[in-house]
Amino acid sequence: MxxxxxxxxxxxxxxxxxxxxxxxxxxxxxxxxxxxxxxxxxxxxxxxxxxxxxxxxxxxxxxxxxxxxxxxxxxxxxxxxxxxxxxxxxxxxxxxxxxxAEYLYYPFCEHRSVGEMVAFNMEERRDTIMTFVVDLYADDLSAAPNAVSRDDAHLDKSGYYALARHEKEQGYLERQLDFYGGLRWRFEEHVPYERRRIDRVGLFRAKPGLKLRPDHTFNDAEYNTYACPWHNNLTANICSFRTAKALKRNPGSAREIGSFTWRNSEKFAWGSQQLLDLGLMETGQWF
Known part of the structure; x- marks a missing residue:
């Protein structure tokens, strides 16, 4: 149905x-x-x-x-x-x-369910799990003109950074950062400024009055924090072909991009350990 x-x-x-x-x-x-x-x-x-x-x-x-x-x-x-x-x-x-064409990965996802992760997060008195979008792209764009190939998927192993989040009226926001990297950083001239961030509160607990905003943040400031005040929390990744698809679909950027691969490209292993080793997500206190 x-x-x-x-x-x-x-x-x-x-x-x-x-x-x-x-x-x-x-x-x-x-x-x-x-x-x-x-x-x-x-x-x-x-x-x-x-x-x-x-x-x-x-x-x-x-x-x-x-x-x-x-x-x-x-x-x-x-x-x-x-x-x-x-x-x-x-x-x-x-x-x-x-x-x-987006795939959720979290620590130990090969052996533990997302329900187990959420249960642990609730024990830490957290109603969100911060996720970072990791861009995937095909190495050979002649074989995959839309930049999507699960067999040939690559990611950037470096080039990620964060800046303190600032709002005009409130100044710098506690435990909130704007994260950047991947294709949106390397090809930023083709990506509007407001769409360059790679942080997304991809896992969250619904509550009365909660609203998601168009920029992937929530109307509750605590929901937008990457960690609680007392220690780091676990984070997860959304491994995504979405940006690569968009850059190859858009006529302006498609003509100018002959390859997404660069010296810091690495083939994606479709597993959590690679993402942990690259520091793209962390286990927090979950072992």
Whole structure:
């Protein structure tokens, strides 16, 4: 069954939100839809809600935990128009959100479920897990013109940095940083300034009044922090072809980019240990 829109899903399919954590997969196109769904199912989510245009939302895994909602994710404000009503309908539930051709990795994900990670995080009195988007890209763009190849996926092993987050009225914000790196840093002339950050609060616990904003931050300042005041917390990665796809789809950047590979490229091993070794995520106190 494909629900006709988010309101239809929240009226007739809300039982899918009864247990968590829940994954929201937002489909912008038909690239790697099946692999994205299968990966998140394998992480151990209680439900996987796939949301996208009706002509693509029906593809992929037929698992009974997968539910499908029709909504065009390429229209203005699609992210907040989809996620915020679901937050409001499921207070207390843990959510992950990501796009197609994006894959969640967290410490020990090969042996532990996302539910185990969330349970540990709650013991640390944290309602969020900060995720950092790690750009993936094909090494050979002649073989993969859209820059997407799971067999030939590469990532940047260095070039990541953070700056203190500053707001005009509040000054520097406590335990908040703007993180940069990957393709958005190397090809920043093709990426609008407001879209260059790679930090995303990709795992969070819904509560009354909570709202996701278009820049992937929340209206609650504590939700945007990377760690609690007393020690570092675990973090996770969203390994994503999304930026590479966009740079090769855009006529201006596509003509100027002959390869994404550089001296600090490394083949992606599709596992958590590589990401831990590169310092792209950390275990915190979770062992």
């Amino acid at each position: 494909i629900y006709s829109d988010v309101s239809h899903f929240l009226r007739d399919g809300k039982a899918a939100l009864a247990k968590g954590p829940v994954a929201l997969i937002l489909l912008e196109d038909d690239v790697e839809v099946a692999s994205t769904i299968a990966h998140q199912v394998g992480c151990g989510f209680a439900s996987v809600i796939v949301i996208g245009a009706e002509d693509i939302v029906g593809s992929g895994d037929d698992s009974p935990i997968v539910h499908r909602v029709a909504h065009d994710m390429m229209v203005d404000n699609a992210l907040t128009d989809v996620v915020n009503p679901i937050i409001a309908a499921a207070s207390g539930r843990w959510f992950y959100y990501g796009y197609n």
